[in-house]
Amino acid sequence: MTTSYDAIVVGLGAMGSAxxxxLAKRGWRVLGLDMFQPGHDQGSSHGYHRMIRRSAIQDDGYVPLADRAFELWAMLEEEAGRKLLSIVGEVRLIHPGGDPHFQSDAEEMQRRGxxxxxxxxxxxxxxxxxxxHTGMLATYEANAGFLWSEAGIIAHIEVARQRGATIHASEEVLSWDIDGAGVKVNTTAGEYTADRLIVATGAWAADLLPGLSLPFQVIRSINGYFEPARPDWxxxxxxxxxxLLYVPEGNFYGMPAVDGIGLKIGVSSKETTTARTIRRTVGADEIQALRDALDKYMPGASGPEMRHITCMDAYTRDGDFIIDRHPAHEQVIFGCGFSGRGYKFSPAVGEILADLATDGETRHDIAFLSSQRFA
Known part of the structure; x- marks a missing residue:
């Protein structure tokens, strides 16, 4: 017998869990499906924590989305009864690198507060x-910090379950079809129907949205964790x-050592991959490149290596998210292409996707995130 729901959410990572x-908070009968267990290490949100800040260099729609995300993270912390957000500030070291605007951009960000x-x-x-080093600039943003990333996903799912949501983990979606005004979803365990389908599968989005040819590519990245030689720093x-280190050696990012977890450093990569073929091994040369950057710009940070991981992000052609309704099937909504900076926005993205499912529109300005900009 086919089980029916008001909505089915495919993918229970950062965006799908939110x-x-x-949807559960609004009283909808909702099913969540994921091919992995919540908080898994196969996607874009594992590795303990992710950065958060209120700023955006572009004076665009991301600032109000960040403001709303901060509000929603605080609400989730209260409802779930767990600490998810830590404000520690953020230092940027910027090398001009041939960009004549780096000084004026920093001055504008200072003017904007x-x-x-x-x-x-x-x-x-x-x-x-x-x-x-010579020619470099340093900035500080006070209202920035990090989120406990796996814990945030699990908190969203736990509270959703408490509010009546059905969660099926380790159940892969094989296909979906239009079923009258609704949808039919086929998985490795069965078949389900719903009025709405929300696809939030991150790097796997192309598998479930094959006809849209969305312009994003999956990029492999690595993170290393080091026990600081100077814990006082x-x-x-x-x-x-x-x-954040914007330097000739690359664009690096990271968080301080905390709660026994080593100082984390990652680097923006250009290695394209797919969700199913990503190279999970990390070479000694890759770890050395992280260590070299720390030694040059943050001496005392790179003591013994404690851990390393790989993850992946789906980058759009213009670096902006894609949040939209399927052009041929209005009952299908999707969010993808979060371009390496989506986690911090996930509660706001979840609110937007739920708005589109329940109301057909959202109060948030998301016109600049439409998939139609690539048409």
């Missing part, structure tokens, strides 16, 4: 571990901030 939480430009003396006094408990 969506099913929002997001960044504080730090002199070399200010940087040394407040964050003595960082090293500026590089532990959150000692006042260490998040960091």
């Amino acid at each position: 969506t099913i939480y929002q 997001f960044w504080e430009i730090l002199s070399e003396t200010d940087l040394a006094e407040r964050f003595p571990g960082f090293r500026l 590089w532990k959150a408990e000692s006042g260490a901030p998040d960091f």
Whole structure:
């Protein structure tokens, strides 16, 4: 016998877990399906934590989305009864790298109230571990920090379940079809129908949205975790901030050591892959590149290696998200292409996807995220 729901959410990572939480909160009968267990390490949201900040260099729709995400994370913390967000600040070290606008961009961000430009003396006094090299600029953003990423997904799912949602983990969706005004979803365990289908499968989105030819590519990235040689400089408990390094060696990002977890550093990669073929091994040369960046710009951060991981992100052609309704099937809604910066926005994205499912529209300005911009 086929079981019917008001909505089916496929993919219970950052975006899908937030969506099913929002739908359950609104009283919808909702089924969540994922091929893995909640908080798994096969996608884009594992590795303990993810960065969050309120700023966006572009004066665009991401700032109000970030503001709303901060509000929703606080609400989830209260409802779930667990700590998910830590504000530790964020230091950026910026090398001009041929960009003539780097100084004016920083000054504009300071004017807008997001960044504080730090002199070399200010940087040394407040964050003595960082090293500026010739021509570089340092900034500080106070309203930034990190989210416990797996815990955030699990919290969304747990609260959704408490509100009546049905969760089927380790059940892969094989296909979906239009069923009158609704949808029929076929999985490795059975068949389900619903009035609405929300696809939030991250790097697997192309598998379930094959006819749309959405312009994103999956990028492999690596993260390394190091026990700091100078914990007085590089532990959150000692006042260490998040960091971004825009330097000739690459664009690096990371969080301080915290709660026994080593200082985390990752690097933006250009290695394209697919969700099913990603290279999970990490080479010694890749770890050395992380260590070299730390030694040059953050001495004392790269003690013994504690762990390394791979993850993947789906990057769109223009770097903006895709949130939209299927052009041929209005009962199908999708979000994908979050371009390496989506996790912090996930509660707001979940709210938007739920709005589109329940109301057909959202109060949030998402016109700039339409898939039709690529048409």
